[in-house]
Amino acid sequence: MSNGLRMTAIGAVVAMSLALAACSDAPRDEAGSGGDAGASEAQPGGDLVIGVTSDPDTLFPWRATQFQAVHLLGNVYGTLTELDENLEVVPGLAESWEVSPDGLTVTFQLREDVTFADGSAFDSEDVVFSLESIRDEATAAVAASTLARVTAVAAPDPSTVELTLSTPDSGLFANLATVNLAILSSDDTEEALNTQPNGTGPFTFEARVPNQSVTLARNDAYWGEPALLDTVEFRVIPDESSIVSAMQSGNVQMAVFDDPLVADTATSPDLTVTETPQLSYHVLQLNARRGPLADVNARLAIQCAIDRQQVLDTAALGEGEVTGPITSPAYKSDPDARPCPTRDLDRAREYLAEAGLPDGFALDTIVSQGEYATSVNEAQNLQAQLAEVGIELTFTPLESGAYVDRWIAADFDAAVALNGGRPEPDGMYGRYFTSDGNLNQVAGYSSPELDELFAQGLQATDEDERKEIYDQVARHLEDNAAWVWLFTSYTYTVTTNTLQGFVPMANGSLQYLRTAGFTG
Template sequence: MSHRTRIARSALATLSGATALSLVLAGCSDSGSSDGDGPAGGDLVIGVTSDPDTLFPWKATQFQAVNVLENIYGSLTELDSDMTVVPGLAEEWETSDDGLTLTFFLRDGVTFQDGSALDSADVVFSLESIKDEATAAVAASSLAAVESVEAPDEHTVELHLASPDASLPANLASVNMSILSSDDTEEELNGQPNGTGPFTFDDRVSSQSITLVRNEEFWGYPAGLGSVEFRVIPDESAIVSALQSGNVQMAVFDDPLVAQTAESGDVTVDPTAQLSYHALMLNATRGDLADVNVRLAVQCAIDRQQVLDTAALGEGEVTGPITSPAYRSDPQARPCPERDLDQAAEYLADSGRSDVTIDAIVSQGEYATSVNEAQNIQAQLAEAGITLELEVLESGAYVDRWVAGDFDAAVALNGGNPDPNGMYGRYFTSDGNLNAVAGYSSPELDELFAEGRSVEDPEERREIYRQISAHLEENAAWIWMFTSYSYTAMTSSVQGFTAMPNGSLRFLRTTALTS
């Protein structure tokens, strides 16, 4: 006997954040249009501040790249607007009683942009390639429990696990887990993406625009838009002007002040609370930061609410490590929940260091509040006798340094996930493929993350991730700051778009333009 998740397209299951634990259960995919009447047409222009730094989905971490690629490629599972796991390229799946085998049943008639048919060989190729260390896929650790991938027939895929993994269905929904054609290579796809999503790649003008067109062969309802152009406009004030003049019909801002200026005339702005989190990432393998007392001094010297107020007009919440709604960390359960310069001084004294200098990288262009955050943190640390040297980099250069773990500290905005293992399993485990970025791991964390994957009971999982959060805070692995909002600005002609708590633009597939 096995537990089977069967989905009918006509059924619609919704879960609140409080019940988002049941991620292995799926409701209907809301990946089609709202009425199923077919395309409405229209060519949408979205203003973005940076050109995507890659078109290869397994390596995409930059927000702009993710937003483009999630509309071109497909994954076995998807997340609906309530962050519930729903079918993607797999129309159903089942889990064996012992939790050690997940069997996915693929949709019939799915094709790639080049016309080739999706089959189980493509899924086996994709998942095995993501697992392969040589690929350097950023989500490889999401498959840590997977021992082998097999294809009993062309529409069935079996994942055999070393231990149960309750987080796997949610983790498979990431664009970093996209299913690619077994005939394609990274080099080819960086020039000509070849996906199964609601849009297909049409054209790219370097540093200016990327244009997608409706995929007439998409397995779901055809997209309502004829095309989507992501137009690069580096200055957000210029994007606001383009919106108000009608040259751009949509943009997503993270700076509330910019969002306020955009809302006028024909432009409305809708805020959406985000699972993403702002943090000062500390590399515990480098210099003075190798001493936990120095890291704790940094933690105690920062007033997180002041950073939030300065950078984002107070629109958000101070946060701990885990932002997944059902597992959310208590920001008061940390050393120095409020700024404490006396305690910071004690930690510095315990470290034996009187002169601490930390080099920090900062992105300019990937998100708007980064430099303001960095400068406020710098000023606060100076009051504690800690020097933060800032190196402001354009988005692509920042991502390159970040992925390589080539920094002492990084002012960062990281994406959240409805499952906490998806947030941190690849960072804070000793064999995590982004552990060089995290700069911290421990045997205790390795054991806790393994437990968190294997346990399905919601209460047990909550306690495990509470312990993980406490360990991260007590060792000041990073300094978690706040969660904030995204602000979706649209002209009145844009209809049917749904913003998501993970910042995804996947509901461009349900969007249309009215005249």
């Protein structure tokens, strides 16, 4: 075990040091290795092909939830703030900001001489348009809840934006770094951007062949250090083993896997495998507004009937950790702080009896097939475990786009899911588990107690106080079995040895394609 990534989550007035442990076994490298050192060896030019298992389901950043879409668009669009390789908040399109003493006014100073890919100038009008559009319920932006405390957005001049808040927001700056809050040109429309993305990022959109590839080109007008690579092609190869074969033959130079078995097959003298612990979490989402799941006892029966370590061992060869709701190291939940921290079939049957369901019930479950490798194995293991107490889990594997459609519509009793984690817990769960959260329909659960706790968490500035508040959030979610949190795992970034300068991140971002390049 080696100490790998060190990360810091910074809110509006909060700074915390975080630490992640990165496990390394030869020939795998420690997470983040080869980043700065390799970058000095990389040369400008070259075309990178990345093997991916699915096509992005949207090119519109405010609606993107699929990992492939999020990671691709993060290289095309800019945000007011960014997260660096240690998950520290750093300037993005805003080069600086100030918070008023009462925490109710945030003033951003924007970078000048920034342009969009179409050559139009970026200024405060674009920021006002973007933030106001995201706040508009009609937009159906998936991160609208991030701006829930914003009551007004003003542009005193072309390089200044002023946000007025109803209450202080300790998570604002970290949350603004997501591509779901990308700044778009005020002249653009969703229809146009779904065909031709137009951002301020280090790469521009060049071409798309549906279900085959998306190609990005270096943005020579990028406000930061220009990327080294000429182009980056995301090539769709549905089977991970086929991606490995393509890498071994030299047709693909990079891929990110979540299956350790596949990563092991990629071992060769010409390829490097980097293992990175992730903030994302594997979970059985329960829709508490449907059928038997409306009874907390039915949900607790599911929770008590599941051996999470068995799911981890079966689906991911034990490479990961059993988890509670919050995965950020600064606020990390105790995975044992829940009813039935270990599997208890007798207690599960008692909960079923208390729910008036002694013989069990049916659980219609959706599973994404293709977006990540362990999904079907997780579903099969959960199915076998729950059957022992009479809960009949039937699952439907869906192509990732169809899965996202049903997931967004909350068209399921349960969903086997891999959800992205963030360093800021409000960014992870405020949009899900508050009654006015824009993804609360998907979450299927809210309560007045959670609404109050999330409000307290955003207004608190003391580190210990925030930790206690989010401990209470996690305990409430677990005590009510809102979902059944299973485990966190790793990503395995495989690159050809001639590719240097790419830094894998704990949030899965591919933003360091901007520093990647090929050696001589």
